[in-house]
Amino acid sequence: MQPEELAFFTSLPQMLPLYQTLREKLTAAYPDTQFKVTKTQISFRNRYVFAMASLPWRKVKGWPEEYLLVSFGLAYEKKSPRIVQAVEAYPNRWTHHVLLTCPEQVDDELMDWIGEAYRFAMVK
Template structure:
């Protein structure tokens, strides 16, 4: 099963192979720091879920093309409040008290404790939804 997932992940990054190490760093930290995570590879995103999806990786446009580095991933996560940080490119409240945040990551060291803190909080928030 894991081998099949690896192939699907490789296919997801087929046109953006330079961004794969960014994803691998994020996935490794999520799997080692958050228990019971399911990874689902889809056409436009790779999602991480427990009871519900709490974070995902995509190539969503969160900046103008001229402001994007050549290689990047967009990490999205959902919380019950808006996070104010210069790192967050876009945030939206699609439902009352449910905020989705998007962060463009272009360097491995950007997968840091601050980002992981938000993702862990998102996993707890997601697990508590009814």
């Protein structure tokens, strides 16, 4: 893990184990994944960004106080109760947001969605 990734969690260190679980699974499934840290998010990319992780930046009614927001892009809107928001930023470019509060939520379903986003990023 890069020092920049560790520094990203200074404001909410309790979310670091959750991120570490996500990062380990991403690295195992997609060894060519590159990680880029900015002020507001950590981007996961191959040819293009296929997913991101970010911390809460404002309070949202009905959302927990502490979470890791995982976002990923697909060509269509995926429906699931776990997806708290999906936005069509461009035609056929949907960004989906999933709230995670514990490492166990980095499960096969989420990793399948991220895998689909990984493959979509390779061909777009």
